[in-house]
Amino acid sequence: MKLVTTLLITLAVVQTIHAQDTLMTQSITGTPFSFKMKMIPSGSYKMGPNGTVVSLDAFYMGIYEVTFDEFNCFREREQDNDQSTNTSQSYKADAVTRPTPQYVNLTFGMGDRDGFPMVSMTQQGALKYCRWLYEKTGRFYRLPTEAEWEYACRANTTTKYYFGDDAGKIGDYAWYYENSDDKYHKVGTKMPNPWGLYDMLGNVAEWTCDDYRDNYYDAIKEQASNPWMIPTRKHSRTVKGGSYVDDDPDHLLPTYRLKSEAQWQKRDPQIPKSKWWNTDSPYVGFRLVIPVKSISDAEVKAYFDKAIVD
Secondary structure (H helix, E strand, O other): OOOEOOHHHHOOEOOOOOOOOOEEEEEOOOOOOEEEEEEEOOEEEEEOOOOEEEEEOOEEEEOOOOEHHHHHHHHOHHHOOOOOOOOOOOOOHHHOOOOOOOOOOOOOOOOOOOOOEOOOEOHHHHHHHHHHHHHHHOOOOEOOOHHHHHHHHHOOOOOOEOOEOOHHHHHHHOOOOOOOOOOOOOOOOOOOOOOOOOOOOOOOEEEEEEEOOOOHHHHOOOOOEOOOEOOOOOOOEEEEOOOOOOOOHHHHOOOOEEEOOHHHHOOOOOOOOOOOEOOOOOOEEOOOEEEOOEOOHHHHHHHHHHHOOO
16 A cells, blocks of 8 residues: 555645745635635655655735634535536536534534634535535635645744743644643644644644545655555544643654544544544644645546545
8 A cells, every 4th residue: 555645735725825825815705815825845854753855836825813703604505505606517506415413512612603623523514615606616626635734834943842842832823731721722823834824733633635644754765755554444643733721841852752542532423434524633623735736627526526435
């Protein structure tokens, strides 16, 4: 079984984004909501204990974690309509498969409007939101790979954290156990990393699109250009960044890797468990990526066929 593929990196936005546009704003057509993306330049960096040099193409990344406000445009039919900027296909809101009802309050009272990060969805659920955005806007959105996420988080720094080596400064940049009051907070309320990305450490941990591999750092040696560990089964996936529940500063490092677990759905009464919700991981969210290279509709479909493994 091939562990790494370059398929992902041939994928990109349907509408070509000009290289000079370092910032972009995406309106969710037919809703009052929008979100911002930042250009992350192509480059290389050393990854893992053996310092494997990983090379990445340029991509856009969400400046903030995806919020409940944005995700609810997908989840709640009454917030969606037939308006679309996708010129390649006709969009019909009534034809969309939407998330199943939740069996518990996935926010646990921490907040779900006006800028709180979306939490408790499975990686599959996050990817289905990305596919909905593509169908709605005509732009190919996806989750970052583990390598892309870490590269964007480091932001060309070589220190332990992207703000230096002093763990005592974590509270200026991240919501974590010591300052979070055991809850997530509205996005963008701490200081950003050098590339202008907020909450890359702490607040909520973030899905990547990679299958979790114990031998990840050996696997990337096989293809160190734009690596992607393609999922082959529902569990487990790689999560990055640490969260508001973490009390270990080493869990708030760009290098920290968290393995998703089946027990994150422990209180879900469905059999089989939901494809959408993790009832017991309100500390996990996600942010979006757009590659810069052009892509066809067929290639978009091929990506989601590979990435979404229920």
